[in-house]
Structures are given as C-alpha cells and as structure tokens.
Amino acid sequence: MKNEALYNYVLHLGDDSLILGQRLGEWCGHGPILEEDIAMTNISLDLIGQAMSLLDYAGEIDGQGKDHDALAFLRFEHEYRNVLLLEQPNGDFANTMMRQFLFDAFRKPLYEQLVASKDVQISAIAEKSLKETKYHLKHSSEWIIRLGDGTEESHNRVQNALDHLWRYTDELFSESDLDQSLVDAGIVPSMSEIKIQWAETVRSVLEEATLMIPTNNWQFEGGRRGVHSEHLGFLLADLQYMQRAYPNMTW
Amino acid sequence: MSNKEWPLWEVFIRSKQGLNHKHVGSLRAPDATLALDNARDVYTRRSEGISIWVVESNYIHASDPSDADSFFEPSDTKVYRHPTFYDVPDGIKHM
C-alpha cells in the first residue's frame, strides 16, 4: 500500500513548483527589461525542473506508473495541491516579485530542513533545489528592496502587492494530519520552525524596503486540500490544453 | 527619459579556476549587485563561469587607436626581449 502521507507531501511540493513555474513562464518575452526577462525565465526553468523531479517521485510513491507529465497534465483541478498564493495571477512586476519573495523566503528554510530528511530522494531533490532557491530568494529580495525604496510609484505598487498577497501566506505553513506522521518519522520538518525563519527574512527585507506588513491578518487557505481560487482553472486550461485536446499522444 | 536609463556594464568571466577573467560582453543594470545578478543570468546559462566581474563601462579607459603606431610599434623592434633572439649551442638543453 502506498504511503498516502508521503505521496501528498511530495505532490504538494511538486505542485508548488509547477504552478509558480507556469506563472513565471507567462512573463517570457514581456519582462520590464531584457535582463530581467532572462532572469525570470531562469527561475521558471529551475521550478519546472524541480516539478519534474518531485512529480516523478510522487508518481513512484503512488505506484501506478504515472510520470511527471501524467501528474502535471492529467489531474482535475481539485487534485492539485499547490498553495493559493502561487496560482494568483502575475499582475504587475511588483505583484510577481512579491509573490516570488514571500514564497522564496518560505522555500529556502524548508529545503534546508528537507536536506536532512530521512527520505533519501527528498533529501537529494532538496539539496539540488536549495541551491536554486537561495538564488531566487536573493534575486527577489533585491527587487523588493529596490521597488520598496525606489520611487513613490514603485513603493505604492509593491506595498499594494504585499497588502493583497499577505492573506495567502499563512497557508504556506499549514500542516495536515497526515503530515504529522512524516514529521514524527523525521522525513519532513515541523512547519513551526520554518515559519520562524520565514518571518525573520520577511521582516528584515520588508524593513529595508520600507514596506509595512498589513495589519489585517485575515487569511485564506484551501489549495493544500484542493480547494482553489478561480484563477487555477484558467491556468490549467492553458497548461493542459494539448493533453486534453489531443489525448494519448506522444510529443 | 533617457537619463533614467540603466548604465552599461562590462562583464568579465573566469571560466575555471586558474584562468583569467575574460571580457564576454556587456549589459544594462541599475547598480553593481543587479549587474552581477544579470551577468549570471545572461552570460553563464551554460556553465560558462565560476566567477564574475562587472565594471561600469564609463570607468574603462581605452588607448586611442590613432596612437597605435607610437604606442605599440616601438616594441616590435626590441626583438632582444624574446628568447628566440639568442643562439645557444646545440648541446645545451632546457634553457
């Protein structure tokens, strides 16, 4: 029998990478300057690569012969396990960078802990992904600081982005009952430790960026249990288009 | 508006340990930190480097090509600076 808890966990890691990688891919050719167009594509490529490894592993745990493509392209909307934050539309560059930063600040400590996972595959994927994520966090932090402390317009835009996206941040740390068994087995870390590190990174970068953490802390969640926002459907319509319109073909 | 344009930077990359940094091209960036980020993303996508230097193009001073004759040609005649200028007897090795 498959390890349901592990399957779910790896799937949500994979889906987080997949959905954010897909979103960033939308920028390709439309970036604010060529250099940054290239930078965002690099991050997208890293995330797609992570999604491939993670979803392959999820398929292996599942044991039904599904590879990363079967999982990425042939599930229904409620079967995706990514957090709501990542499926939010790109919006402007400030919104994209804020979404990226809030996620990178979470992903880095998570991967750091996952490197020590008792599950060797998770550990290996985390080790490779951590290197990529450190750079993502560096890059997104640089931009948050520049936008926050740049011009009045950029400050307002990035503050608005923060005000809007803040409601999706608690979900990053949500743990299901199933997850607890993995924590106990030393396969995944407890989220409380990750949250402390995340909060510290966020606090220091936002402070340097002269940005204010919203006072309204009303939070949304649902993605981790497959209850998504309206945006995911459109994202999947694009993502799955070829596989749905031309089923059972090799590309 | 053009005064708001990002300055041009020259990018130098060390391709592996033991080699010099070599000029590979240029790019635009608002400051040195992002110039390094951009250089990494633009010029090392295929593992071309292990170390990057960036320098704002403004700070590079170049010799004037119209002075090339007086600048460089005088050394052409100083052949005695090269080991091949000297004859050594056939039996001598490793000199």
Place this chain on the structure above:
Amino acid sequence: MKPMDLQELEKRFQEKIDKEIKIEPNDWMPDEYRKTLIRQISQHAHSEIVGMLPEGNWITRAPNLRRKAVLLAKVQDEAGHGLYLYSSVETLGADREETIDDLHSGKAKYSSIFNYPAVTWADIGTIGWLVDGAAIMNQVALCRCSYGPYARGMVKICKEESFHQRQGFESLVTLCNGTPTQKAMAQDAMNRFWWPALMMFGPSDDESPNSAQSMKWKIKRFSNDELRQSFVDATVPQAEILGLTIPDPNLKWNEETGHYDFSPINWDEFWQVVNGNGPCNKERIEARTKAKEEGMWVREAAMAYAEKRALKKTA
C-alpha cells in the same frame, strides 16, 4: 602630424578589410559603414526580441514538461541573443533604448517571418527547424563579418543556437512518427512556414541595393540568393526524412546546377509584410511597446534606488 584626408582614411580602411583585419569599435570607419552596421545589427537584435513572441505564446501550453523547459530555454536564448546584439550596436555609438524606440515607431525593421502567427504546437517545431535553420545559415556567414563585436557576437550566438534547430527537428520527428492527426498538424505547419522561411533571406540579389557595398566591406559574405539556395539544398533532404511535402510543385533537383530549382517567391507578399501588413505586425509591436511602457516604472525605481544608495555612500 598632419591630419589625413578622408580619401586616405577610406583607402586604409578598405586595405584593412581586404587583409581580413577586423574593425574594432574605436577604429576609424566610414560613416556609411557605421550606419549600415547599426541598421543591420539592430534589425537583427529586434528580430531576436520580436521572435520571442510567436514561440513565447506556446510556453504555457507546451504539451509536456520537457518541451516546456526546452521552449523556455530557447526563447530565453533569444532574449540573450538580442541582448548581445544590442551590446554590439552600442559599441557603434547607438543607444539601445533609441534603437528600440525606432522598432516601436516602425522606423526600424525586423525579420518578416515573426509577423506570421504560431497557431499550433507543430508551428513551434517548424519554427525551430525552418526559421532557425534559415537564421543559422545567415548567422554562420556573419561570424566572419569585418566588424569585430558583431562577428564575435555571432560566434557566441551560433554556438548557443545549434540546439534550437535540433530541438525543432526532433519535435517534428515525434509528430511525423505519431498519429495521423499529428502528422497532418506538421504538414500544415510546413505549408504555412515554407515560403515565409525562404523570404527570410531578403530580396533577390538584383533587388537588393545595399548588397554590393556590404560585400565589399565584408559585412556580408554571401548574397541573399546564394544563402537561400544553400538553405533549400540543405532542407529538402530533411523534409524527405520527415516525410513532409514541400509546398512547391516546381521543386526538383537540377543535375546541371547541382542545386534544387524552386518556384519564384511571392515578392508582393514579402514587401507587404515588411511594410507592416503581415498577419501579426500590429500585435508584435504592440506587445513589445507594452512591455517597455509597463516596465518603465520598474527601471525608474531601480535607478532611483541606486542613486539614493550612491548618495548615502558619499554622504
């Protein structure tokens, strides 16, 4: 030292060219040489950047993750290549943003091929195979261009692009060995892209006014028609391997010339598309203009931050 007169400078310049000595940014060069290069290299740069759009529109819809990653990497390379080329233009004293403004105002041209829509997934493979194939044919010749920065940029670009054509061909091999639907999709793409690909080499030699001077200056090494012929000769056998039919009833091997004969190109269509009346000219320029305008506040913010930092340091 008495200043050299223009004639003498031009004579020395041509001697350098004839001796295959590269011209470098600060060297003396005739105004017309500089202008020709600025025009040609910026057109080339614009083509890379506008060329990101038809393919970019398939990134979110790529049929599997491997193809998605490949396409992202390829379109990203095009951004990089545009950047290398804009850098070359800047060595000639032209400003990158100004040349981009010329693109947006319609004053500067770019390769007409990118004004054709990419409507199916097979178009992505076909663009890689035919469009990149044609571009590489041109670019390999440019690696020996007399202007140093352009030639060096081309060497780098050719090295990086060698995967572009291959990935396109590989993608088409998959379609052509796939289901009848996939094969038909590939043939349809071929039917739409063949002629525009041949047009990429530009007007025929007798209609190409700048060619002779460019050849003399060794900016160009081969004429448009020579390169077009090489492309046809190289591509026909590849189409045979794919089992695709080239949409030209007059295409046949000519024993005498040792080349393929092909039908005349529809130059009316070529000039219409060049002059703004292709299927996607408007969308392409709008997309690029939008990216620039919407990126303005980002570029300003980063600059403002850098200036504040510099002030703090000196304070």
